[in-house]
Amino acid sequence: MKRRDLLKISALAGLAAGTTQSAHAAACEADGTPNQFIPKKPADAKPLENEFEKYPKCPYCGMDRKEHHRARMLVQYSDDLADGICSIHCLGLSLGVNIDREPKTIWGPDYGSTLEPRPLVPVDQLTYLIGAELKHAMTKRSKHSFASVDVAKEFQGKHGGTLAKFDDALRESYLDMATDVAMIRKNREERRKRAAEMKKG
Numbered sequence: 001m002k003r004r005d006l007l008k009i010s011a012l013a014g015l016a017a018g019t020t021q022s023a024h025a026a027a028c029e030a031d032g033t034p035n036q037f038i039p040k041k042p043a044d045a046k047p048l049e050n051e052f053e054k055y056p057k058c059p060y061c062g063m064d065r066k067e068h069h070r071a072r073m074l075v076q077y078s079d080d081l082a083d084g085i086c087s088i089h090c091l092g093l094s095l096g097v098n099i100d101r102e103p104k105t106i107w108g109p110d111y112g113s114t115l116e117p118r119p120l121v122p123v124d125q126l127t128y129l130i131g132a133e134l135k136h137a138m139t140k141r142s143k144h145s146f147a148s149v150d151v152a153k154e155f156q157g158k159h160g161g162t163l164a165k166f167d168d169a170l171r172e173s174y175l176d177m178a179t180d181v182a183m184i185r186k187n188r189e190e191r192r193k194r195a196a197e198m199k200k201g
Helices: 003-028 088-097 149-159 166-175 177-200
Strands: 073-077 082-085 103-109 120-122 127-130 143-146 162-164
Touching (some): 088 103, 088 166, 088 177, 127 166, 149 162, 162 166, 166 177
Antiparallel strands (some): 103 120, 127 143
């Protein structure tokens, strides 16, 4: 093959690659988080409306958000892309992945409410109880949120822990990330082994 023909093919290949990259960039321009378990979601100006229908599972761990409604969270970014997650642990993942998006509103559950499912409240209105002897999703050290400071103090009196604001709870969640990920991997491996054993038996 002549050198001139090779140059033509190279140029055409480069043009095709550039076109593909441009199309890919356009397609990804409004992409949300890397939803591994459910399709990517479009921009959502009202993410609280029908949240369980729109965001049934956490895109980072696959957990059912309605089942874990006492820990679930929801974040709406400045471009109206929303991420429905199962816990403050996975919220930390969402904020890290979307580092170039500014969170517009973040909602957390009122753990102290008796309503089912627990209502979501903007996190700046919540008081967090960190490290109480209460089970929590995706983390060994619990981080529960309360709309009422008095109710949070009641839970603290019964279950221990430290009262804090959202920023403190998020920071502690990042600090716990390595330990929590190791715990989650171990728990999932044990479940896989049990499932395999049951299948054999």
